Amino acid sequence: MLNLVLFGPPGAGKGTQAILLAKTFNLVHLSTGDLLRHEIAAKTELGRIAGELIDKGELVSDEIVISMIESRLKKPRCTIGFIFDGFPRTVAQAKALDKLLTKHHSKVSVMLCLAVDKGELVNRLLKRGLTSGRCDDLEAATIEHRIDVYNEKTLPIINYYESQGKYFPIPGVGTIEEITENLTSVVKTIYDKPIISHSHK
Ligand code: AMP
DSSP: OEEEEEEOSTTSSHHHHHHHHHHHHTEEEEEHHHHHHHHHHTTOHHHHHHHHHHHHTOOOOHHHHHHHHHHHHHSOOOSSEEEEESOOOSHHHHHHHHHHHHHTTOOOOEEEEEEOOHHHHHHHHHHHHHHHOOGGGTOHHHHHHHHHHIIIIITTHHHHHHTTTOEEEEEOOSOHHHHHHHHHHHHHHHTTSOOOOOOOO
16 A cells, blocks of 8 residues: 655645645545544534634644544545545654554555745745635734644654654645655655665755
């Protein structure tokens, strides 16, 4: 199986690139942000709990997102693997993902990390907020808080994957096509080959 973790701060372009990579490599695109917004739109109890946290720029609990991923991994599919977008966001989630994939006799193939500086992220998200309808994209203070949460709780995941030789940083600036090409060429170097060590730090 080919299982990609698409990683990076809010506004790095994960969603856009995940859709393109899913098409190219025939992967199921799993975005925990999209799954949570779906729960909010469906007005479920889970959506109510998640919505309050999302609006404040906080993370939803590990238990909630891990169980969402667990149920999606169980669904029958006719693809060669998954692209995880916005998951994992904590080291606990990264460890849980490994456990879940092991149950399915699989593992994370590679972690692709889109790097974009803070000023550019804030600008992109404020611009997206004009059309996305997302409350968490509307105010600079909430956006900055999301980036702080990313730095504090999510960034440590890099060490987790780097120690396994699975961490690949990729510049998240340039045209969408250029970024897609860089991501695609990394995936092609590891696809169908055993993972040994690919640290490019
Ligand atoms: P995203 O669409 O990936 O930017 O996610 C939007 C929001 O959903 C985040 O700011 C978090 O509040 C929540 N969220 C999405 N994925 C996760 C996750 N893996 N763990 C915790 N919270 C998440």
